[in-house]
Amino acid sequence: MHRLFGTNGIRGISNEDMNSCLALDISKAIATYYIKKLKRDITIAIGTDARTSNIMLKTASISGLLSTGCNVVDLGLLPTPNLQYIVKTKKFDAGIIITASHNPPEFNGIKVIDGDGTELSAEQEEAIENIYFEKSFLVANWKNIGKLSHLDNATEIYIDGVLSKVDINLIRRRNLHVVLDCGNGAGSLVHPKLLEKIGCKVTLLNCEPDGFFPGRPSEPVPENLHELMKTVKEENADLGIALDGDADRAIFVDENGEYIYGDKTLALMGKYMVKKNKGGIVVTPVSTSSCLEEVVTREGGKVIYTAVGSPIVARVMIDTNAVFGGEENGGLIFPELQYCRDSAITSAKVIELIAKENKSLSELIREIPEYELVKIKVSCPNEKKQLVMKTFKNKIKTEENVRKIDETDGVKIYVDKGWVLVRPSGTEPIFRIFAETKAKGQAEKLANRYKSILEETIENI
Ligand code: MG
Numbered sequence: 001m002h003r004l005f006g007t008n009g010i011r012g013i014s015n016e017d018m019n020s021c022l023a024l025d026i027s028k029a030i031a032t033y034y035i036k037k038l039k040r041d042i043t044i045a046i047g048t049d050a051r052t053s054n055i056m057l058k059t060a061s062i063s064g065l066l067s068t069g070c071n072v073v074d075l076g077l078l079p080t081p082n083l084q085y086i087v088k089t090k091k092f093d094a095g096i097i098i099t100a101s102h103n104p105p106e107f108n109g110i111k112v113i114d115g116d117g118t119e120l121s122a123e124q125e126e127a128i129e130n131i132y133f134e135k136s137f138l139v140a141n142w143k144n145i146g147k148l149s150h151l152d153n154a155t156e157i158y159i160d161g162v163l164s165k166v167d168i169n170l171i172r173r174r175n176l177h178v179v180l181d182c183g184n185g186a187g188s189l190v191h192p193k194l195l196e197k198i199g200c201k202v203t204l205l206n207c208e209p210d211g212f213f214p215g216r217p218s219e220p221v222p223e224n225l226h227e228l229m230k231t232v233k234e235e236n237a238d239l240g241i242a243l244d245g246d247a248d249r250a251i252f253v254d255e256n257g258e259y260i261y262g263d264k265t266l267a268l269m270g271k272y273m274v275k276k277n278k279g280g281i282v283v284t285p286v287s288t289s290s291c292l293e294e295v296v297t298r299e300g301g302k303v304i305y306t307a308v309g310s311p312i313v314a315r316v317m318i319d320t321n322a323v324f325g326g327e328e329n330g331g332l333i334f335p336e337l338q339y340c341r342d343s344a345i346t347s348a349k350v351i352e353l354i355a356k357e358n359k360s361l362s363e364l365i366r367e368i369p370e371y372e373l374v375k376i377k378v379s380c381p382n383e384k385k386q387l388v389m390k391t392f393k394n395k396i397k398t399e400e401n402v403r404k405i406d407e408t409d410g411v412k413i414y415v416d417k418g419w420v421l422v423r424p425s426g427t428e429p430i431f432r433i434f435a436e437t438k439a440k441g442q443a444e445k446l447a448n449r450y451k452s453i454l455e456e457t458i459e460n461i
Helices: 021-038 056-068 080-089 123-135 153-163 168-172 191-197 226-234 262-276 290-298 310-320 343-357 361-366 382-396 444-457
Strands: 009-015 043-048 071-078 093-099 107-114 147-149 177-181 200-206 239-243 248-254 280-286 302-305 324-326 373-377 402-406 411-415 418-422 431-437
Touching: 021 056, 021 093, 021 107, 021 123, 043 056, 043 080, 043 402, 056 071, 056 093, 056 107, 071 080, 080 093, 080 107, 080 153, 080 343, 093 239, 107 123, 123 191, 153 191, 153 248, 153 343, 168 343, 168 418, 177 191, 177 226, 191 200, 191 343, 200 226, 226 239, 226 248, 239 343, 248 262, 248 343, 248 361, 262 302, 262 324, 262 343, 262 361, 280 290, 302 310, 310 324, 343 361, 373 444, 382 402, 382 411, 382 418, 382 444, 418 444, 431 444
Parallel strands: 043 071, 043 093, 071 147, 177 200, 177 239, 280 302, 280 324
Antiparallel strands: 009 107, 093 107, 239 248, 373 431, 402 411, 411 418, 418 431
16 A cells, blocks of 8 residues: 655655645544544644745644544644653643654655654554545534644743753853754754753854755755854864754764764763663664664663664663663654653753763764764665565575674674674665674675675576
8 A cells, every 4th residue: 555654754845745635634534543542532732843834734734633623732833852742741642743854845744743752653654544545534513623722832841841851050060162053943943042041152053943944954964064063163162063854853063073973972872871870771773883782781781773763762762661762863862851852852961961071072972982884775676675685584594604683674684793784775666785894994895795695686586
């Protein structure tokens, strides 16, 4: 069946595939799913990021929700984790955020949040899709049409929540200077105030919400953050922070203006959280660099690997009572606040660590071990993928130097020098190969070795 939900909700180009009719009907399906599941009156919170189609899609969505008898609370413009925090703490039955995260400005999307503030599981999304395609929507009697209300202080409630989880006095004593680049996204509503409240001197870049993203493209990758890197250096700031469009991810720049890759920040915070808790479980996808496991193990903690996808990481964290988790793209999860990627608490915790250790960010990052990670793609028609994966798994069992094979997501092959992960993409006709080694110059060799085995398998099917 055609799937609407991708790895991060429903996405498309505004007024083309992501239009008001889709927003209307999918919202009817979301409300129908929750009313049938909970068997009572329900309330769903809704919010948007800063895109030009936000009000168009939000009003269509609200209309669909109300038509089923569902009550709606409009939270306005806010980051995705802000909406997640409000859904959880205000005990709403679900949440809808109109966002396309880091995608270019012409895109928009719809993401559904469960009553506990986490992203939906694939099974829940499928149940909503079934209602959408069958058009089996509940329709309320005219007396029972839902009611709309507004919550005006959603960002203040969230900022207070984040502040309650960090040592503000400790941070204040250090007088840190932060350059903040919100990329004209939803973080503009939260992060400038938050950083000011913890006593940082803040230089703002692109902190006006603007759906055209005039400052920079929304994805916080090195090529989009030249202005931030330059400003940190010029201003002699202690660090730089860049957010994606819906502010669930944060990327850092050190005091020398150097970009810090997400796997290093993940390891730095994993180490900090395990040390603070004197042990504990850290959850991350199989694709994450071993630098996390190395530092977590050294501090007496344990890493549990999951399939790729932040909803899966969050749910395993709940089940295992983990102390920390996250992805290498800057999406870090601190369970003491909530079980979702959250750039606000991530920013506050990185600043707290700098204050506590009294070291510069570059010094802290230098303590994280270096690994070499290579990522490549191999084309393969979607219909062949399943058989290719099965044949490939059989083939590699007889390969020399294979220490362990893990089938959590695709296949992860541990060899003497490192590991290789081969997994089919969920959205494109490709396989992704990740290879990591500790020794320099070896990862590419390792990736290419398994690339040829995979290509040979694809050719023979
Ligand atoms: Mg995002």
